[in-house]
Amino acid sequence: MTGNTFTRRGFLGLTSAAAVGVGLTACTGGGTSTGGGATAAASNNLRLFTYEGDETIGLLKAQIKKFDEQNGTTTTVDSLPGSGAAVYPDKLRTELLGGKGPDVWRIWGGQIGAPFAKAKQALDLSPYYSKFSWDSKINTAAIGGMTFDGVKSGVPFVSLGIGAWYNKSLFAKAGVSGPPKTYAELEAINDKLVAVGVTPVGLGGKYGWDIMRLFEYLLEHTAGPELHDKLLTGDESWDRPEVVEAFALFKKWQDKKWLPQGALGLDPSDVEPWYVQGKTAYTITGPWTEAAAILSAKKSPAAFGNFELPTDKSPARHSGFVEGYMINAKSGNADKAAALIDFIVQPATQKALQVSASTVKGAEPDPKTLPLSAEWAQKYGSNPFYTIQDQAFPKKQADQYFSVQSDLLQGSVKPDAAAKKMQEIVSAWAKS
Amino acid sequence: MATIALPKPQVAKGKRGGRWSPWLFALPALVVYVAFLVYPALSSLFFSLTNWDGLSATYKFVGLENYFKLPSDPVVVTAVRNNLIWTVVTIAVPTVIGLLLAMALNGKVHGKPILRLVFYTPAVLPLVSIASIWGWLYNPQYGAINSFLKLIGLDGLAQPWLGQDSTALWAVMVPAIWLRTGFPMLLYLAALQGIPNELYEAATVDGATKWQQFWHVTMPSLRPAHYIVLALSLIDSFKVFDMIYAMTYGGPGTSTQVLGTWMYFNVFQYYQAGYGTAIAVVITLVAIAVGIPYVRSQTKEAS
Secondary structure, three states: OHHHHHHHHHHHHHHHHHHHHHHHHOOOOOHHHHHOOOOOOOOOEEEEEEOOOHHHHHHHHHHHHHHHHHHOOEEEEEEOOOOHHHOHHHHHHHHHHOOOOOOEEEEEOHHHHHHHHHOOOEOOOHHHHHHHOHHHHEOHHHHHOOEEOOEEOOEEEEEEEEEEEEEHHHHHHOOOOOOOOOHHHHHHHHHHHHHOOOEEEOOOOOOOHHHHHHHHHHHHHHHHHHHHHHHHHOOOOOOOHHHHHHHHHHHHHHHOOOOOOOHHHOOHHHHOOHHHHOOEEEEEEOOHHHHHHHHOOOOOHHHEEEEOOOOOOOOOOEEEEEEEEEEEOOOOOHHHHHHHHHHHOOHHHHHHOOOOOEOEOOOOOOOOOOHHHHHHHHHHOOOOEEEOHHHHOOHHHHHHHHHHHHHHHOOOOOHHHHHHHHHHHHHHHHHO | OOOOOOOOOOOOOOOOOHHHHHHHHHHHHHHHHHHHHHHHHHHHHHHOOEOOOOOOOOOOEOOOHHHHHHHHOHHHHHHHHHHHHHHHHHHHHHHHHHHHHHHHHHOOOOOHHHHHHHHHHHHHOOHHHHHHHHHHHOOOOOOHHHHHHHHOOOHHHOOOOOOOHHHHHHHHHHHHHHHHOHHHHHHHHHHHHOOOHHHHHHHHHOOOOHHHHHHHHHHHHOHHHHHHHHHHHHHHHHOOOHHHHHHOOOOOOOOOOOHHHHHHHHHHHOOOHHHHHHHHHHHHHHHHHHHHHHHHHHHHHHO
16 A cells, blocks of 8 residues: 555654664764854853862862852862763863853863863963963973963863882881882882782773873883983884883783783772772872872871882983863853962962862972872972873874783783884874 | 444544644654754764864865775774674574573463563663673682682683783673673563463474474564564664773773774764764664664564
8 A cells, every 4th residue: 555655664764764863863972063162151150070089079169169159159060080081081072062061171281181272172371371370370390281282271280290109018018128219129029029929010901091101101211201202202213122122021010910910901990099908019100099099998198108110210200290270262251260260279279179289389288188198299299200191192092002002911912013013103193 | 123323433624734734743753853863963974074073163074085994994893893793692692591581481480570580680780880890700810700710620711801802802792691681581571471372282282392392383483572682682782882881991902892982982082073973874874774674574564
């Protein structure tokens, strides 16, 4: 029957279109908003998006409330904790494209924050730098970490150094009296720890960025500061003996069981606290671990210590990165958003937020509440740092780099092939 | 014999809305459909022909360039292979286990409702929870799986399940099978209960063994159920994303990438929305190619 034929065809057509729709709708994101760009109307409402963890979000909300009371604003704080740089930027991007992006957001510097500045989703904050004199209040090097193509697109409030955080009782169990002074001493400590049945360093390979902290340290050790920096910018070839040596050492750390068994499949959020739980002797992380892992587990900071990983090079450097705030270029409340950021970067607010490595002068960590962070800041805070590698490269190249690390640790590529592969990745990026 | 005159249905004089009436009734749903499915789908199709980064206000039309790049992308090759393996395994294994469980539960079994609940429960658990639970089970040093293997003396089989290319995809498939067995089990159970007992009685009278009854009575009677299970599982398997993303994040390296996750990485993480959308279009075309025979068969039956 004609009617039946029509119905069946129509149904088929509609179903096929629905299938197309469902499949494609998944990735439209905010495509339709590209032609937009309208600035939202001004109001007293602000929204701040962050990735504060459960242990510190209460402190932030309390300070924001204080700001609201002083300024007659109503600020909503949304947080996506625990996801790290692997997920948070995606959520932020989706919100921005959806047209309901936050007025202010927290973000990492380097290549993680750069796309938001380059796409002009983040406001040029130069006028506010002048208005609030941020240049004189905030560490200059940190400001550089949130300046993209000469445009100050973010206000850094924290500059974090990566080092080794260790469990004193496990070091003592292995007969280790204190932190290593040289790379050879670090290897000797690892051997002693393995000999008493303790896995030396707790790092997880899921997402790639955690286990990368070991490789970048090894590269700093083999290549030294000048060459390391040139490698990160693509100004020197990765296909060279120093890089091959770093990859060989990286493999050695796994083969000698200095890393947890099956480290590549482990989640960093599971593995990082292991040094506090006594499952590994140390980890490679930043001062946030004191609040996030030690204090949250109700452990005494006195049972733990930290040290800069010895590179045997001069100047001694560690990996580091900055985090700060950006303002939505389409926000109708840019002035109030800037005032909010200025409030956050006041020394009193920074102290109330217990920021463990503030970029703000006069907001150094309090030795009473964060003794280990204060110790790190005092001993190593003024040392130069190299850009942490997942911020040195765009995400795509960083993932390709993690893939090389993974292949190397699984033995499917040799150190010299890994160095060649890295050169292909970095030169392709430099040419693009 | 007296006849009773049935009242004639009242026919409205004149046309109320005429041939436009069905469209008027369908309009609200059609508007939603066009706004939230057709329009985004067409705009996605358009963006797959551009070099849009997913953030900027500008982009360039690049024609089919994104599609031409697909075959030379080594991760796409890995993803297609993984999709095929995933599809075959996560259809075949849950379907067979689901059928066996349904047959077992269709007989006289003590605690049948509880068993049904036990087997179906994984299907309703949040996927992220499942991923976390299995992530802990697979932990090479402290996980229950390796601990159990070591306990029974099979130390050599203990592996870093999610931490090596050779086992990662298979390790993710195990929880996928676990959670997907309940669905075919329920469908088959319902279908089994609809098979008339007389068919089995007649077969018994004719001297058919249990095995012959299974192949010549049960299986043919389950044909509609087979079709639904296979078609829906096929579509579901091909668009896999969540389990991979939550358990391995596509790693180690890119060894467990599937088309869904690779599309996501490109669109949302690499700022290559044009290229990522081209992957989405390919996934959709494959899903349609698979879905059309199912829809056709269903509409044939309906007509």
